[in-house]
Amino acid sequence: MVSQKCRSGLFLCVLLAISFALRPGSEQTARAQGIGGVTLHAQAGFDGYCKEGKWIPVRVTVENQGAGLEARVQVATKTDQEVNALYAVDASLPTASRKQFVLYVQPPEILRSLTVSLVSEGETLVKQQLKVSCLSPESLLVGLLVENPTPYAALNAIQLQDGFVRVAELQVSDLPEDAQGWDALDALVFADVDSGALTAGQQQALELWLAGGGQLLAIGGPRWQGTLAGLGAFLPVEVSGSRSVADLSALSSYFEGTEPLETGAVLASGRMREGARALVWQEDVPLLAAREIGFGRAWFLAADPGLQPLSDWDGMATLYTRLFAERPLRPPWAGGEWDTYEANGALSTLSEMGVPSILLICGWLGLYVMAVGPLNFLLLRRVKRPDLAWVTVPALVVGFTLLAYLSGFLTLGRRPALNRLAVVQAWEGVERARVHALVGVYSPRRAMYTLESGDGFLGLPFSGTGADLQPGGWLSLQDGAQTVLPDVRVESGGMKVVALDGSIPALPFEHDLVVTVDDLGATLTGRVTNLGAYPLRDAVLVTPGGYVKLGDLSPGNASQEIDLSLQGSSGGMSYYDIFPSSAYYGSPWRTADDEESVRKEMLFQAALSSNTGNGYSIANWGVYLMGWVDEAGLEAGLQDVQPRVTGATLYIVLLEPSVAFGPGLLRLPPPLFAWESSLPDRSPYSGYSFPPEGHILRFKVALSLPDVSVRILTLDLDGPSGADLPRASLWDFESETWTPVQYQSWGSIDVPAPWRYVSADGEVRLKLEGDQSGWYELYRSTVTLVVGP
Numbered sequence: 001m002v003s004q005k006c007r008s009g010l011f012l013c014v015l016l017a018i019s020f021a022l023r024p025g026s027e028q029t030a031r032a033q034g035i036g037g038v039t040l041h042a043q044a045g046f047d048g049y050c051k052e053g054k055w056i057p058v059r060v061t062v063e064n065q066g067a068g069l070e071a072r073v074q075v076a077t078k079t080d081q082e083v084n085a086l087y088a089v090d091a092s093l094p095t096a097s098r099k100q101f102v103l104y105v106q107p108p109e110i111l112r113s114l115t116v117s118l119v120s121e122g123e124t125l126v127k128q129q130l131k132v133s134c135l136s137p138e139s140l141l142v143g144l145l146v147e148n149p150t151p152y153a154a155l156n157a158i159q160l161q162d163g164f165v166r167v168a169e170l171q172v173s174d175l176p177e178d179a180q181g182w183d184a185l186d187a188l189v190f191a192d193v194d195s196g197a198l199t200a201g202q203q204q205a206l207e208l209w210l211a212g213g214g215q216l217l218a219i220g221g222p223r224w225q226g227t228l229a230g231l232g233a234f235l236p237v238e239v240s241g242s243r244s245v246a247d248l249s250a251l252s253s254y255f256e257g258t259e260p261l262e263t264g265a266v267l268a269s270g271r272m273r274e275g276a277r278a279l280v281w282q283e284d285v286p287l288l289a290a291r292e293i294g295f296g297r298a299w300f301l302a303a304d305p306g307l308q309p310l311s312d313w314d315g316m317a318t319l320y321t322r323l324f325a326e327r328p329l330r331p332p333w334a335g336g337e338w339d340t341y342e343a344n345g346a347l348s349t350l351s352e353m354g355v356p357s358i359l360l361i362c363g364w365l366g367l368y369v370m371a372v373g374p375l376n377f378l379l380l381r382r383v384k385r386p387d388l389a390w391v392t393v394p395a396l397v398v399g400f401t402l403l404a405y406l407s408g409f410l411t412l413g414r415r416p417a418l419n420r421l422a423v424v425q426a427w428e429g430v431e432r433a434r435v436h437a438l439v440g441v442y443s444p445r446r447a448m449y450t451l452e453s454g455d456g457f458l459g460l461p462f463s464g465t466g467a468d469l470q471p472g473g474w475l476s477l478q479d480g481a482q483t484v485l486p487d488v489r490v491e492s493g494g495m496k497v498v499a500l501d502g503s504i505p506a507l508p509f510e511h512d513l514v515v516t517v518d519d520l521g522a523t524l525t526g527r528v529t530n531l532g533a534y535p536l537r538d539a540v541l542v543t544p545g546g547y548v549k550l551g552d553l554s555p556g557n558a559s560q561e562i563d564l565s566l567q568g569s570s571g572g573m574s575y576y577d578i579f580p581s582s583a584y585y586g587s588p589w590r591t592a593d594d595e596e597s598v599r600k601e602m603l604f605q606a607a608l609s610s611n612t613g614n615g616y617s618i619a620n621w622g623v624y625l626m627g628w629v630d631e632a633g634l635e636a637g638l639q640d641v642q643p644r645v646t647g648a649t650l651y652i653v654l655l656e657p658s659v660a661f662g663p664g665l666l667r668l669p670p671p672l673f674a675w676e677s678s679l680p681d682r683s684p685y686s687g688y689s690f691p692p693e694g695h696i697l698r699f700k701v702a703l704s705l706p707d708v709s710v711r712i713l714t715l716d717l718d719g720p721s722g723a724d725l726p727r728a729s730l731w732d733f734e735s736e737t738w739t740p741v742q743y744q745s746w747g748s749i750d751v752p753a754p755w756r757y758v759s760a761d762g763e764v765r766l767k768l769e770g771d772q773s774g775w776y777e778l779y780r781s782t783v784t785l786v787v788g789p
Contacts, residue, residue, distance in 0.1 A: 037066030038093075042116040044105075044130040047168035049141055051184035052134050055458065055501075056105040057176045060116055064093040071120040075103050078113050085461075085474040103478055104181055106460040107134055138163030140324060141184055143170045146191040151306040155189070157317035160325055161678060161696075177201030179208035179434070180458055180501055187324045191219035191306065196229030203230060204432065208503055210234060211294025211427040212434060213328030220268025221304025228268070234298045236276030236291035243269040243285055248309060250282045254760065255322070257736075258315030265309060267302040275656070277704045279761070288319075294427035294654060295328045329621055329674050333607040333652065334425045336436035336501060340463045342606035347419050347440035347497055349599040350646065372396050416449065416490075417442040420647035421599075422634045423607045426506040427654045433506040436607075438462060439636045440497050441643075443490035451488050454635030455481035457502030469496055484639075504633035507532040509625060509653055515566070515703065518662030521669050522566040526657070528625060529558040536651060539627035544620065545671035553627065566671045600628065600648050607650065620683075621674035621702045625653040659703050664789075665711060670782040673699040673764075687768065687778030690726060694769040699783050701762030712786035713754030713764065717778065718746045724774040728781075730757040731765035738767055758785065 041061045050056045058075050074088035087105045105114065111134050117127040135141055142155050144167050158165045168185075172193065176182060182205055195218075198206070210216060218231050222242055228235065248261035269285045272278060278286040282302075291298045301319075303310055310316060372393060380386045419440040426433035435457070441449060453459055459476050461469065470487045477484040483500075490496050513526035524543055530536055530553040539550040539559070545566035550559040629651045637643070675684055678696040682688075687695065717728065725745070729738040734756050743749045751757060758764055764783050770776045 037064060038118060038125045039063045039065075040116065040118055040126045040128055042128050042130055043174075044114050044116075044132050045168075046141065046143055046170060046174065046185060048130075048132055049166050049168050049184070050107060050111070050132050050134045051139075051141060052107065052109070052136055054107075054183040055180045056107055056114070056132065056134075056184065057178075057181040058087075058103045058105055058114065058116065058130075059174075060101045060103065061098065062091065062093060062101070062118060063098045065096060068092075068094040068097075069120050069125075071118050071125065073101050073103070073116070073118055075105050076115040076117070077105060077108055077111060078115060084108060085476075087476045087478065089478050102176060102178075102181070104176075104178065104458050106458075107132075133166075135166060135184075136163055140165045140186050142167045142324065143175075143185050143188040144168065145170050145172065145189065145193045145195075146306075147193065148306060151311050152189065152191070154305075154316035155320050158321045158325055159317075172197045172202075175202050175205070177205055178456065178458075179205040179212075179432075179503055181205070182209035182214065183212075185209070185214065187215040187217065189217045189219070190227050190231060191304070192223050192227055194226040194229060195231045196226065198230040203233075207234065207293070207430055208432050208434060210296040210298060211430045212334065212425075213295040213330050215297055215299065215324055215328075217299040217301065217323060219304055220300065220302040221307060222266040222268075223304065224268035231298075234291070234293060235300050236273055236278075236289040236298060237268075237270045237286050237300045237302070238273055239268045239270035239300075241269055243267050243283075245283045245285065248282060248287065248303060250280050251287055251303075251319075252313075252315060254280045254288070255315045255318045258318060259313060261309045261313060261315075263309035265303050265307065269302065292656070294430055295330045295334065297328075299323055327676065329676070331608075331622070333423045333436070333650075334434070336499070338438070338463075338499075339606045339608075342602050343421075343438060343463075344497075346421055346599050346602035346606055346648075347438060347495065349595055349602065350417055350419055350440075350442055350495075351595060368396075368400050371400070414444060416444065416447070416638060416641060416643040418636065418638070418643045418645045418647070419495075419599075420634055420636055420645065420649075421603050421606075422647070422649040423603075424504065424629075424649060424651045425654075426652065428509070428656045431506060432503045435500070435502050435504055435634060437500040437502075437634055437636070438497055439500060440495045441488055441490055441638070442495045444493065446492045447490060449488045449490065449641060450639035451485040451498060452637055452639055453483040453500055454502070454633070456504075457483055457500045457634075457636070459483040459485050460499045460501060462497045462499040469498070500634070500636060502634075507534065507536075507629070507651065507653075509655075511655055511657070513562070513623065513655060513657035514660050515623075515657045516660045516662065517666050517668065517672070517703070519665045519667055521667050522672055524562060524564045524566055524623065524657060526562055527558045527560070528553065528562070528655075530555055534629050534631050536625070536627035536629060539625060542624045542626055543671070544622070545669070550627075567669050595646075596648070599646075600650075603648050604650060623655045623657055625655055627651055661706060666705075666708065666787050668701060668703075668785040668787065670716075670784060672702055673783065674702045675699050684782045685780060687726075687776070687781060689772075689776055690768055690770045692772070694729075694767045697766045697768070697781060699764045699766070701785070705762060705787065708787040708789060710755040710758045710785065711788050712784075713751040713757055714784040714786075715741060715749040715751055715766070716747070716780055716782045716784065717743065717749065718780040719776075719778045722775075723777045724770060726776050726778070727769040729767045729769070731767070732756050733759050754785075 043059045045056050060073050062073060070092055072088050072090050074086050077085045087103050089101050089103060091099060111132060114130045114132060115127060118125045140158060140160055144152055146152060149169055155167050156165055177199060216234060218235055219227055224239055228239055244264060244266050246264050248265055252258050252261040267285050272286055276289055276291040278289040280288040285302060287302045289300045305316055376392050376396060380388055422435055422437035424433050424435050441451060461474060471489055485498060488496055508531040509528060510531050511526055511528040513524060516523050533555055535555060536553040539553045541548045541550055541562060543564060543566060546564050548562055548564055553559060629649050676698045677683055682695055684697055728741040730741055732739045741749060
């Protein structure tokens with residue numbers, strides 16, 4: 001009889017073998033031989049994998065053993081229909097030279113392959129086709145940097161709510177030095193690989209990737225020195241040595257339902273860093289610990305899964321699922337998503353593109369009618385020459401036409417204009433900030449321009465405009481740290497738009513904010529100080545439960561004292577009470593109908609309301625400082641032309657308040673929970689008809705709680721009068737089953753035996769179901785938790 005342990009091991013090995021067999025890019029390692037002694041070798045993505053809508057790094061090595069030449073290395077994206085975009089870099093290749101390039105490609109919706117070629121004087125010298133596999137946004141792409149991948153086969157068994165898992169085997173050299181190139185990776189595992197080989201650029205990109213929502217797992221064990229050499233600044237534990245323990249029973253106890261770990265192990269040991277938390281302790285050693293960095297998280301596992309007892313432990317898949325299956329709660333603006341309608345409105349807010357007022361148009365028509373009719377008649381009668389009407393009427397028509405054309409020409413302006421709109425997402429403690437920008441190129445006459453970006457910015461089409469931006473299709477030249485878009489064709493009085501993606505040095509802010517939780521609920525108190533060189537104008541502090549307008553924060557000055565309740569509205573919370581957009585939903589920047597106010601309002605709405613139409617389901621927790629800056633470091637201009645430059649920059653900083661707990665019971669209201677929905681268009685504050693399998697909401701306490709017990713769990717369900725009551729169930733973490741909730745009307749429901757429905761890390765799962773023939777609508781489906789010692 002084969003043991004359960006053997007069957008689990010065999011299953012994971014089969015999964016690993018299938019993963020290797022299905023891995024794309026068998027052509028990645030091929031070397032293309034061209035004419036004239038030129039060879040080309042290319043690799044795309046991460047082990048051939050990429051993500052829809054995320055940058056694909058393409059590494060190209062070119063060798064020239066023939067005569068020296070000037071050439072262009074280019075990557076063409078190919079869909080099922082046609083080649084529609086080129087990303088290129090110009091290169092000088094002397095005799096006996098070997099050069100390496102990294103190009104970044106933005107994939108179209110459906111991408112099957114990339115074609116890498118070397119072109120000189122219109123002739124293709126060498127070409128290589130690369131197959132790629134672009135995963136859906138719901139799928140999980142894990143980068144694995146290990147000497148021996150076999151013990152990590154359990155990564156393929158991670159259980160996701162949607163999508164599937166792919167593991168990319170990587171080397172340190174595969175990690176780009178530009179943060180945009182990391183976007184396709186969801187998680188990264190370092191084990192028994194010298195992370196000290198990471199360059200300064202790679203470490204900076206790693207930090208920005210983590211802040212943007214990346215998940216890093218660093219492995220300890222007896223060989224921790226090399227693994228942690230370049231990662232120490234990000235980890236929750238400052239490792240200083242090794243320690244032997246009798247067993248890992250605390251780990252198997254934490255992940256219930258797994259085999260007991262009764263064998264000893266060598267752990268990497270050290271002290272916890274400030275702000276980090278340990279999920280599992282083994283003999284006073286932090287065995288599994290986490291540290292929040294922006295929207296992402298750095299994990300540390302002190303034991304080595306490649307050694308006993310973890311090498312054949314059946315709980316590794318459960319552990320990886322716990323670490324990586326939970327997606328980061330990123331707001332829509334952090335991913336570069338735009339509401340197209342609002343964005344176009346903000347871009348078009350230029351005086352040159354303004355429509356004349358109705359009064360001006362009516363006045364002009366009235367003057368024209370008066371001049372051609374009564375005034376012309378009276379003048380001719382006065383000079384007693386009415387027969388000249390056949391001359392004066394055409395002359396007046398031509399004259400008014402010329403005046404209208406001249407006034408229109410003057411209104412269009414005499415030089416082009418750039419409307420630069422940017423949203424900057426920064427994080428406390430992170431040196432650089434991510435920038436997503438739109439640049440509108442306006443021209444008073446038909447012309448072609450060359451658009452140049454600043455250092456570290458990549459250009460990409462905005463809302464499908466790549467096909468008609470340039471005459472020959474999309475062409476992006478990545479010239480060192482810059483991106484150049486040649487031959488941008490703009491019609492007279494028209495505008496073309498390009499999106500830019502990059503990063504800039506973050507502006508420094510300091511605060512002493514504290515979230516205090518007691519038996520009455522939660523409050524936020526403290527001050528925010530601007531330590532930078534530029535003012536933050538019209539600043540607002542936004543929380544899940546409310547907001548405070550701070551006015552202008554000048555350099556070196558602190559805000560007024562902040563004392564904000566995090567309870568939500570007293571009359572029952574709604575979507576607008578919880579989501580940060582409530583701070584600006586009343587258009588506080590629209591103080592007048594002037595160009596600047598309108599542009600700011602529309603830019604904020606464009607960034608907050610993504611094209612998915614459900615941006616609220618993405619952002620639901622965080623304390624943000626928002627405002628406008630005059631200098632953002634976004635450089636974008638026109639080559640050999642001095643345009644008029646205007647625009648707006650919205651600056652957003654995710655702050656990390658400290659937490660203080662009162663004595664006795666602690667009441668955790670809905671604003672203190674982060675939540676995740678199984679349906680992208682539903683939230684705890686918006687619900688209607690349910691699919692046959694139901695709608696699942698996962699609530700998790702957003703703060704790190706002390707060692708407490710669950711005392712009260714309250715479920716709040718509210719909807720319109722007359723709507724059918726949905727069937728509600730809570731997940732029982734002890735029996736691992738859904739338990740129906742008994743209730744007869746809308747309102748608050750106290751759940752009996754509440755501790756059964758709250759996980760060890762403060763998670764509550766709610767499932768809502770209904771009959772297909774019923775009418776269901778929800779205003780609120782939230783939870784409140786009371787815990788105590």
